[in-house]
Amino acid sequence: MAAIAGLPEAVEIIAQQQWTPELAVDLAEADSVLFVDCRLDGTPGTVTRTTVEAAEAAPNYLSHHTDAAGLLRLTAELYGTRPRRADLLLICGESLGYTEALTPVVEDALPVALDLLMEWVRGQ
Numbered sequence: 001m002a003a004i005a006g007l008p009e010a011v012e013i014i015a016q017q018q019w020t021p022e023l024a025v026d027l028a029e030a031d032s033v034l035f036v037d038c039r040l041d042g043t044p045g046t047v048t049r050t051t052v053e054a055a056e057a058a059p060n061y062l063s064h065h066t067d068a069a070g071l072l073r074l075t076a077e078l079y080g081t082r083p084r085r086a087d088l089l090l091i092c093g094e095s096l097g098y099t100e101a102l103t104p105v106v107e108d109a110l111p112v113a114l115d116l117l118m119e120w121v122r123g124q
Contacts (some may be wrong), residue, residue: 004114004117006118008121010122011031012026013046014026018066019035019066019067019068019071020066021051021066021071021074023051023066023071024071024074024075024078024079024100027071027072027075027082027083028075028078028079028081028082028107030083031084031085031124032082032083032084032085032086032124033083033085033086033087034049034086034087034088034089034114034117034120035052035068035071035087035089035122036088036089036090036091036113036117037068037088037089037090037091038090038091038092038093038096038106039066039090039091039092040092040093040096041092041094043092044093044094044103044106045091045092045094045105045106045108045109046091046092046109046110047089047090047092047109047112047113047116048089048090048092049087049088049089049090049116049120050069050087050088050090051085051086051087051088052069052086052087053069053072053086054069054073054076054082055067055069055070055072056075056077056083061066068086068088072086087120089113089116089117089120091106091109091110091113092106092109093106093107094106096109
């Protein structure tokens with residue numbers, strides 16, 4: 001994956017289509033983590049960043065969808081540790097159709113998302 005200009009060398013980017021239980025290995029070694037994902041329940045192009053806590057109940061780890069809270073819980077269960085800080089950066093999409101192209105409204109939101117990402121990194 002291409003580097004993002006301005007990110008410190010210590011920042012590791014892991015890009016995956018789906019979050020899988022195997023990510024718990026990386027989370028156990030991380031001091032902080034910023035999950036980046038899309039959502040469809042909102043105004044397209046809206047960008048938000050929130051804190052994520054470990055899930056209270058164990059999710060179904062064998063499903064095709066593992067969320068950030070479930071991954072944090074799994075990391076704690078397997079390794080007895082988890083990142084000191086975990087946040088979630090969400091970009092509200094317009095469509096999840098079969099394409100790798102972004103819609104114009106989502107593409108226009110990328111600078112806002114990048115600004116929030118860089119602000120988060122500087123806060124670490």
